[in-house]
Amino acid sequence: MKNIFKYMVGGLVTVFAITACSPEEFSGADGNIPQVSEYADNFKVTVDQETNYATFEFISAPGVSPVWIIDGAYSGGFSFSKYYRKKGSYTVECKVKTVNGFSDGSVTKTFDIEKTKMTGFGGFVEDSNFNMFKGVTFDVASFWYAPGWNQIADPKYTYQKGAFVVTLPEATTDQWQAQMHLELDPAIALAADKTYDFSVILTSTTKHPGVTIKLQQNGNDDLILDMQRVALDANEPKCVWFSNVKGVDISNLKFALDFGGNAANTEITLESFVLKDHANDDGTKVPEIQEPEPTWVDVNSEANLWSTAKFTNSFYYAPGWSPIENPALTINGTSYSLSFPVATTDAWQNQVLFNTNIAADTETAYDFCVKLVSTKTIGSVTVKLVQSDEVGGDGEPIKHDNNFFFTKQIKLEADMDVKFWISDVKAPEDMHAVTLVLDFGGNPEDTKVTIEDVILQKH
Numbered sequence: 001m002k003n004i005f006k007y008m009v010g011g012l013v014t015v016f017a018i019t020a021c022s023p024e025e026f027s028g029a030d031g032n033i034p035q036v037s038e039y040a041d042n043f044k045v046t047v048d049q050e051t052n053y054a055t056f057e058f059i060s061a062p063g064v065s066p067v068w069i070i071d072g073a074y075s076g077g078f079s080f081s082k083y084y085r086k087k088g089s090y091t092v093e094c095k096v097k098t099v100n101g102f103s104d105g106s107v108t109k110t111f112d113i114e115k116t117k118m119t120g121f122g123g124f125v126e127d128s129n130f131n132m133f134k135g136v137t138f139d140v141a142s143f144w145y146a147p148g149w150n151q152i153a154d155p156k157y158t159y160q161k162g163a164f165v166v167t168l169p170e171a172t173t174d175q176w177q178a179q180m181h182l183e184l185d186p187a188i189a190l191a192a193d194k195t196y197d198f199s200v201i202l203t204s205t206t207k208h209p210g211v212t213i214k215l216q217q218n219g220n221d222d223l224i225l226d227m228q229r230v231a232l233d234a235n236e237p238k239c240v241w242f243s244n245v246k247g248v249d250i251s252n253l254k255f256a257l258d259f260g261g262n263a264a265n266t267e268i269t270l271e272s273f274v275l276k277d278h279a280n281d282d283g284t285k286v287p288e289i290q291e292p293e294p295t296w297v298d299v300n301s302e303a304n305l306w307s308t309a310k311f312t313n314s315f316y317y318a319p320g321w322s323p324i325e326n327p328a329l330t331i332n333g334t335s336y337s338l339s340f341p342v343a344t345t346d347a348w349q350n351q352v353l354f355n356t357n358i359a360a361d362t363e364t365a366y367d368f369c370v371k372l373v374s375t376k377t378i379g380s381v382t383v384k385l386v387q388s389d390e391v392g393g394d395g396e397p398i399k400h401d402n403n404f405f406f407t408k409q410i411k412l413e414a415d416m417d418v419k420f421w422i423s424d425v426k427a428p429e430d431m432h433a434v435t436l437v438l439d440f441g442g443n444p445e446d447t448k449v450t451i452e453d454v455i456l457q458k459h
Helices: 036-042
Strands: 007-009 016-019 043-048 053-058 065-070 073-075 079-083 088-098 107-113 137-145 156-160 163-168 178-185 195-204 208-217 220-232 238-246 253-258 266-277 311-317 328-332 335-340 350-356 366-374 378-387 404-412 418-425 434-439 447-458
Touching: 036 043, 036 088, 036 107, 043 107, 053 065, 137 156, 195 208, 195 220, 208 266, 220 238, 366 378, 366 404, 378 447, 404 418, 434 447
Parallel strands: none
Antiparallel strands: 007 238, 016 079, 043 053, 053 079, 065 073, 065 088, 088 107, 137 178, 156 163, 163 266, 178 253, 195 238, 195 266, 208 220, 208 253, 311 350, 328 335, 335 447, 350 434, 366 418, 366 447, 378 404, 378 434
């Protein structure tokens, strides 16, 4: 089976390697302070853009040695290298010293790192001629910054060399409370008869439960090429991307971004924007497990096998592995609400089962999705689609735990909608009936969970 997920995480630790050298021999002190301007051409900085290492060299001169000042740190090496993970323009302050002391004044050398380096997939080639954003200006059309749904002053931001740094001084709690809308100059049009690749690199100075990135028609929120919501770890860049996604007819592309859920005093960097026609190969090798999200049938359509299925619920609610009264379940159309008054500590201590009459064979591939929201954070929720157990001729249960389409763990952040989906999966063996198992083991006390819009469709 193929398990389809859409983003890759990356990050590297900065390395600072200094090569030891012997200083020049000096004659006795005479009170003359060296003039650094006389040695400006002795300081050399070169960058290997393939590895992101900058090499700092000082061409020897009689009676002087170099002093390099990088981010407030001093080095006296005649030759050393430093690794730079992030794309950007950097500077080094240069002085010389003799037996009489440090030079009066300094020389500044500037150098550029062309691309952010990632441990995982780093996105498509930003400076490729296939990048539709090349030469395009990103304009901030508007913000909507509203902690507690009460709008305040717009966030401050910088935009340099195609990268944004957005400063969010006040915390927000919900998705869409910190919106940023970007328009493009000149406008970019997309076509429904093409497919597209996209990538952007995000970094947050604080842990973030979910940044939303939406590519859409300017002026029409419902005409969407793609929308993703991704969690960020503090100071760890993440590449958000898709490949070979079916296009839509868009005459004027825009970005709707949302940082809702941010902690106070958060800075978010958005860089390395790339969009290209999938037919144009820029040499990037994408991870193998990448497919576009399926087109979902209507939740109430007969093509949604769940909508016509009959099901019964069963539970295993056992804090400390001691079963207690089943949680309260309320069904309202395609929404199922549950209340968990008592906390559990371990996986499988809070199982909710939907035992259906849906049969499946080994030849048919299926797509599945469900939306989950919890009033409190649950670190790991298991979603499993498995063959239902049955009663044998001797009255004993026959278990089918190992015949399943998939079993996955996801995290639920408090009050954050999470859409889980998986595509093109087949049953290892024929199933007389299918059970959806959801395990909320590890839930805090007084947690309420809503399960909505379950879709099981033929791929």
